[in-house]
Amino acid sequence: MEHVIEIEGLTKDYEKGFLKKKKIRALEGLDLKVEPGQIFGFLGGNGAGKTTTIKILMGLIFPTGGSAKILGADISDVKIHSRIGYCPENPYFYDYLKANELMDYFGRLFGLETAKRKAVTEELLTKVGLEEKDWNRQLRKFSKGMLQRVGIAQSLVNDPELVVLDEPMSGLDPVGRREIRELIAGLRQSGKTVFMSSHILSDIEALCDNVAILRGGKLVATGRLDELLASEGGERTFEVNANGVKAIDLIGIPGSIRGAVVTEKPSGASIQVAGDEHLSTVLAEIKKAGGNVVSVQPVRQSLEELFVKETSGS
Amino acid sequence: MLRNIFAIARNTFREAVRDRVLYNLVVFVLLITGCAVFLGDLTAGNEDRTVTNIGLSAMLLFGVFIAIFVGVSLVSKEIEKRTLYTIFSKPIGRGEFIVGKYLGLCVTLLVNVAVMGIGVSLALVYIGASSLAASVWGAILLIYLELTIVTGVAILFSSFSTPALSALLTFLVWVIGHFSASLRDLAEGLGSDAARWLFGFIYYVFPNLSHYEFVTLAARGEVPPVSYIGGAALYAIVFNAILLAITIVIFRRRNLK
Incomplete structure (x- = not known):
């Protein structure tokens, strides 16, 4: 079975200081495999290396060592992004755009036709619970929770096979969290793979099939969630x-x-x-x-x- | 590839419009109207030259101001605000992004220069200098070509430096670019090998913006020949292509923290 995400020995050092001689290791030799059709939880405290890993997978930063593949392609191949959706932590978008304009813009970047872009925009903004009166408002007037909903909606514009969500519940109220949790569970039902990091453990426990736990840039535990929880001692x-x-x-x-x-x-x-x-x-x-x-x-x-x-x- | 570049350029233009970058046109219109109405009596029959000089010089300064300050923020603002995170998770190459941003700002400047040019022409018609109203457009085209180079320089610096430093460096390049040919000629006259080498280096590395200085001649009613404009356009295209290629090479290696 082809893995949706395949990471081998991934290492990332950040250079610090004026001369960039000081190095801080954010990720050390990470090995990880994510199977298709599951919700994979990526856990760890602050500075554990979760966001660094996701940024490397998305091609935003480059690894110091190791390699990673998404859907069988090397992460340096941007063409593979046409099959991926991504919502960063605390997403920030062009705040001069309206919600529907942002969706339309991203639809263009995926090469969707005008009619398709319009249909997908309406479908997804409804799906994430954004009221219709807000579709035509500039994003600079949106609350954090509303931006989070737009962030999740835009990650689904291209009907991706893999959805990468960095702290998807951040900024949402309990009702919003429940709605997004149901949406994520629905993604698995429709055959998509979800790779998500979250600090909200109850959401991970409720949603995830498999988890990986990072500490100080190293993988300390990975496997099926029920097996990990049962294996104490x-x-x-x-x-x-x-x-x-x-x-x-x-x-x-x-x-x-x-x-x-x-x-x-x-x-x-x-x-x-x-x-x-x-x-x-x-x-x-x-x-x-x-x-x-x-x-x-x-x-x-x-x-x-x-x-x-x-x-x-x- | 072209589809992505067009989408990014379109959004960059929309950003400039929504961020009120084109509001400078209001100030320009007021300035040129004021010149046309009030300077006539003060310039004793030279109002057509005065309006042309002030109009085209203001057009260049306003354009350089936009090219520098919007140009240096084209990339840095996207990194700082993390809007690039969602852009680069789409099937967009970094080169496509740079070219799209550059073209978007060039379109903004084109609209800006065109509207200002119409303003200058109308002011010249108002004071009865209809022949100048048409002939200034050669100089306006040269101003626009100069602005595309300034934009290219600004985006190059912004790909690896802070906005403040990028703005300063771009401004210096703009100033040196206008004097590089004169400095080289001066060095030839001095007879010093070191000076000749230094100013020769500056002449070839920095853009030679003296090619685009036609404001004074335009005020006298002169029109740049088509071959001159063609050469200036070719120089701008080649120089911009080099600037963008270097920018893309730098930006492709950059970690977006």
């Missing part, structure tokens, strides 16, 4: 909920099982224990204390926990 953690019993009655559990945690609940107690082999001991203790087991469920770490763990290096 190499063994599964379970939460056992019981009623008819108090936490104090189960005090023996933490004593005999290392790392087990017993919590008082209004209707009983909750026990968290790591490792399948300890599960039967916990169930026996609950029965011995006269309680009833209500539920036993595996515990997944949240994306936030994974993100904090990977980006802090702890």
Whole structure:
């Protein structure tokens, strides 16, 4: 299967100082593959190298080392951009243009005919939730959220196979975020690949099939999101909920099982224990204390926990 | 390729119009009207020369002002405001972008010069110098060709330097360009090899803008021959092609931070 994005050993140094002798490494040996038809989340703290990677992919800056391909073509080939859509972080457009003029201009750059440009403009501005009365207003009068919507609309002008979104939820209110989230999910349904960076982990968790996490310019984790979230510590953690019993009655559990945690609940107690082999001991203790087991469920770490763990290096 | 260049040039012209660059025309019209109406009595029969001199000189200065200040911001403003991010994510080469921006500003200057030229001609008709009203257009064409070179110089500097430094350097090139031929002749007379080498270098590297100085002659009713205009146009085309080629080479290597 051909990868939509294929990055090998990508490295970027920024030169600093008057003589440009000081170098700061923004990206170090990044290897990444993105398969078609998925939403790929690109995570990392500030300065982790996310935007640098996206800028290299878009041909805005040049790598110091390594290589990258998009849809099988080298990133230096600008022709491949006819199959890509891109919305930068905090997009800034020609503010003297109206929203529909901007869409028309970008449509021209893709070689779309007049009638097609008009139809695509109307379709996409509606799709991103921009009210019709705003289509004919200059962008300098737009709020940050409205610009973000225009940014996403313009990234779809050419009906791209790959959509690259840098912080697409930035500046949007909760309703706007939900609408754009649905739009992005719709892109996957229509067979497009989405490569997105975001600080809003709940959006990544809700949307993404695969993720990559960067720290200090290096890749620290990548894979299917559900597998990454389930792989904490190499063994599964379970939460056992019981009623008819108090936490104090189960005090023996933490004593005999290392790392087990017993919590008082209004209707009983909750026990968290790591490792399948300890599960039967916990169930026996609950029965011995006269309680009833209500539920036993595996515990997944949240994306936030994974993100904090990977980006802090702890 | 041509489609992209045309789209970028069209948008550059629209930007100039919406950013009120052409408002300078209002000032120019007021100036030329004032000259035509009020200078007649003061210049004792030379009002046609005065109106032509002031009109064409103002046209050149206004044009140079626009070519420098709009020219140096053509690329730098797009980088600073990050509007290039979305442009270069489209199938647009950096060379196409530079040529499109350059042509867009040239069209803006063409409209500017044409409207100013009509203003000067109308002022000359108003004071009864109808023959000059037609003959000044040769000089106006030369002014326009000079402005295209100034624009090329401005866009070259703006591809690697700050707007303020680019404006200063372009202005210096414009000044030196008007004196490079005289300086070379002066150096020949001095007999110094070093001076001859230095001013010879300046003469060949800097644009020779003295080719486009025809304001004084136009005020006397002289018309540049077609062959002269053709040579000046060819020089402008070749010089601009070199300037744009260097600009594209520099800009292609530039990281857009």
